[in-house]
Amino acid sequence: MEQFQVRGTAKGRAGGDRHQAITGVNASGNLEVLVERVLPEHECLVDIITAVTGFRGIWEAVIQEFFERSSPGGLRFSINDGGARPDTVTLRLMQSVRLMESAP
Amino acid sequence: MSTLLQPHELDWYEASARERVAGLLDPKSFVEFLGPEQRVMSPHLAQFDLTGAFDDGIVVGGGRLDGQKVFVASQEGRFLGGAFGEVHGAKLLGLLRAARDGAGRGGPERDGPRAVLLLLDTGGVRLQEANAGELAISEIIRAILEVRSAGISVLALVGGRAGAFGGGGIVTACCSRIIVSEHARVSVSGPEVIETNKGVEEFDSKDRALVWRICGARTRYLTGGADRYLKGSTADFREATIALIPHAPPFGLAALKAEQQRLTERLQHFGDCRDAPEIWRKAGLPEPERIADITDDAFLVIQRPKGADHDAR
Numbered sequence: 216m217e218q219f220q221v222r223g224t225a226k227g228r229a230g231g232d233r234h235q236a237i238t239g240v241n242a243s244g245n246l247e248v249l250v251e252r253v254l255p256e257h258e259c260l261v262d263i264i265t266a267v268t269g270f271r272g273i274w275e276a277v278i279q280e281f282f283e284r285s286s287p288g289g290l291r292f293s294i295n296d297g298g299a300r301p302d303t304v305t306l307r308l309m310q311s312v313r314l315m316e317s318a319p
Numbered sequence: 320m321s322t323l324l325q326p327h328e329l330d331w332y333e334a335s336a337r338e339r340v341a342g343l344l345d346p347k348s349f350v351e352f353l354g355p356e357q358r359v360m361s362p363h364l365a366q367f368d369l370t371g372a373f374d375d376g377i378v379v380g381g382g383r384l385d386g387q388k389v390f391v392a393s394q395e396g397r398f399l400g401g402a403f404g405e406v407h408g409a410k411l412l413g414l415l416r417a418a419r420d421g422a423g424r425g426g427p428e429r430d431g432p433r434a435v436l437l438l439l440d441t442g443g444v445r446l447q448e449a450n451a452g453e454l455a456i457s458e459i460i461r462a463i464l465e466v467r468s469a470g471i472s473v474l475a476l477v478g479g480r481a482g483a484f485g486g487g488g489i490v491t492a493c494c495s496r497i498i499v500s501e502h503a504r505v506s507v508s509g510p511e512v513i514e515t516n517k518g519v520e521e522f523d524s525k526d527r528a529l530v531w532r533i534c535g536a537r538t539r540y541l542t543g544g545a546d547r548y549l550k551g552s553t554a555d556f557r558e559a560t561i562a563l564i565p566h567a568p569p570f571g572l573a574a575l576k577a578e579q580q581r582l583t584e585r586l587q588h589f590g591d592c593r594d595a596p597e598i599w600r601k602a603g604l605p606e607p608e609r610i611a612d613i614t615d616d617a618f619l620v621i622q623r624p625k626g627a628d629h630d631a632r
Binding site: 216235237240241242245247249251264265266293295296297 | 335337355356365368369370371372373374395397398
């Protein structure tokens with residue numbers, strides 16, 4: 216098990232008015248992402264707890280790319296990971312941003 | 320967005336615990352208690368190098384079903400097999416006690432829920448926090464009986480990938496009404512447990528057809544272990560739940576005695592059967608060997624054996 220944080224800056228505030236959302240399940244090869252609108256407009260942050268150790272570099276690369284693609288300003292993401300592949304991580308993060316943009 | 324399935328269109332088996340609640344209740348009526356943002360998580364799993372879940376694998380709260388107030392608990396069968404741990408169990412127990420106490424606002428007649436719906440999807444007790452889980456199960460059983468004694472129906476809805484095993488099977492059997500889809504399995508000792516203890520000759524847990532013939536939804540329905548068998552969309556579960564809540568039987572000594580009598584007779588009639596088709600043959604059902612293989616539509620027109628449709632819960 217490994218725990219770390221990835222911080223970044225976003226071009227702008229994430230869309231929508233929802234305060235929080237959750238997607239995914241912590242199961243083998245899957246992860247759950249809890250997203251909360253609690254940060255200043257241009258900041259974003261991901262807290263990760265993963266069952267698999269030794270992949271911090273890949274997590275950081277995947278998340279920094281997500282920050283650039285999605286511009287999730289103001290959002291804090293909290294992840295419970297059950298050993299998901301990088302593409303699944305990106306998918307869940309994108310899903311969580313989409314949920315925040317949807318009607319509450 | 321319009322191409323996305325709406326919550327009530329989802330298949331119960333495929334849906335997550337949260338999607339099931341959203342599709343079951345009236346739209347946007349659900350209010351969660353102790354939501355994931357509160358991070359009420361298992362304090363034990365980290366010792367075993369396991370990552371947790373923000374809701375500890377169970378969603379609890381209140382909402383409306385066809386306009387009536389209900390409480391709901393929904394287990395996430397994909398997180399640790401939906402198993403009961405300390406927090407997971409305490410959330411369900413708290414919900415049941417709140418129902419019993421009329422949610423603390425005026426008592427059941429005025430503002431309490433009409434029913435408590437248990438969307439079970441569980442392998443039983445979590446091995447990593449087994450003592451706490453077993454205690455939780457026994458407290459939950461007592462609480463269900465107290466809720467029912469207070470005149471509030473408790474319904475079990477089973478159709479997820481983990482089934483309802485171990486303590487979850489006992490919890491199911493304690494409910495006022497039990498609703499299942501074909502995927503459902505309800506039992507106490509799971510197939511792997513039986514095989515481990517008694518050997519593969521006694522029970523081959525990899526024989527999926529055997530597993531479903533013994534503890535699957537069709538067998539449970541035909542032997543009176545479930546009250547409603549349905550095709551398995553979330554809308555089907557919603558419709559059946561609305562229909563059954565007003566007809567949930569009262570709970571008391573008379574119901575328990577009637578259940579004891581029913582089970583004694585069932586054991587006398589079918590106690591020597593080795594497999595489900597032998598029961599169907601004895602009960603005079605048509606084509607006993609094919610009952611596991613026919614479509615849901617063909618299955619639903621079968622007349623249940625005498626005693627399977629009962630109020631002894």
